[in-house]
Amino acid sequence: MSLLEVNNLKVNFKTYGGTVDAVRGVSFNVNHGETVAIVGESGSGKSVTVQAIMGLIAHPAGNVQGGSIRFKGKELLKLNKKQMREIKGKQMSMIFQDSMTSLNPTMQVGKQISEGLIYHQNVSKREAKVRAIKMLKEVGIPNADKRYEQYPHEFSGGMRQRVMIAIALACNPDLLIADEPTTALDVTIQAQVLELLQDIQEKKDTSIILITHDLGVVAEGADKVIVMYGGMMVEKCSVHELFFNPNHPYTWGLLESIPNVYHEKKERLKPIEGSPPDLFSPPKGCPFAPRCKYAMNICMEEVPDLYDIAEGHSSRCFLNDELAPKIAEFSDAEELV
Incomplete structure (x- = not known):
């Protein structure tokens, strides 16, 4: 227990x-x-x-x-x-x-x-x-x-x-x-x-x-x-999974906003565009959808369930549905550790 x-x-x-x-x-x-x-x-x-x-x-x-x-x-x-x-x-x-x-x-x-x-x-x-x-x-x-x-x-x-x-x-x-x-x-x-x-x-x-x-x-x-985002849990995982296998677009955004000291070339940080949701009137669908570049129509209408990614790793994102279009995996995580 x-x-x-x-x-x-x-x-x-x-x-x-x-x-x-x-x-x-x-x-x-x-x-x-x-x-x-x-x-x-x-x-x-x-x-x-x-x-x-x-x-x-x-x-x-x-x-x-x-x-x-x-x-x-x-x-x-x-x-x-x-x-x-x-x-x-x-x-x-x-x-x-x-x-x-x-x-x-x-x-x-x-x-x-x-x-x-x-x-x-x-x-x-x-x-x-x-x-x-x-x-x-x-x-x-x-x-x-x-x-x-x-x-x-x-x-x-x-x-x-x-x-x-x-x-x-x-x-x-x-x-x-x-x-x-x-x-x-x-x-x-x-x-x-x-x-x-x-x-x-x-x-x-x-x-x-x-x-x-x-x-x-x-x-x-x-x-x-x-x-957490917009009062909801959007991803839950081990610390290793967070940095080496992040799944939710909001988690990707957090990781991309970290300064990378290993890059020889100076680069601007990548902020997450937009603002957090107004919790006086929460969005109908996924709270991150208005700021997500991968958002689909269903993201604006329904809150996704938690999808099991691996043992002990779950993510609240429709991109994990078998009917969702496939996108390139987030590849910068390993460099950020």
């Missing part, structure tokens, strides 16, 4: 301008000790998907309209707030995008780590402090005893992100959700944060859901990849 099973998840938000269908039928699973990356451009539904898993969709504006989220065999959508609090922070934790706004600026960082330990582990304040200092050391923060007493504004961006990781890992969760953990960090610090997550996973066998738009991050540490 998988640690986490998400099936046909649907989430919308009611606003003054209408209803936004943010997530439209997403399904995937996360196994023990596995890293699953969810990629896609801004507005594709990545963060909303994991917020639904964590029970963070704010009512009454936000609503989980349908589907199932099973964690360790337990249906999370049927739990009340008190029951979810027993799981959040203890069995599953989340690292948010912006460490500066996620940390409490008026509270010492050490106490922000300790409060989760006191609530979930039922330990004394003294014991919580000892364990919080140990966590600061584990995530690579020097002078942890002194740093425990300091406030977020006294830390650099990279150090604040390490504090966020320490908070998320304090209770040794089975599942860690990292929502763009390297946002706004320079390249060197990004590499350190990713290496830290990999080290922690190896030591504690933690499962990770990694939200990112950076395919370099995906290549570095993911086992499995979910590609």
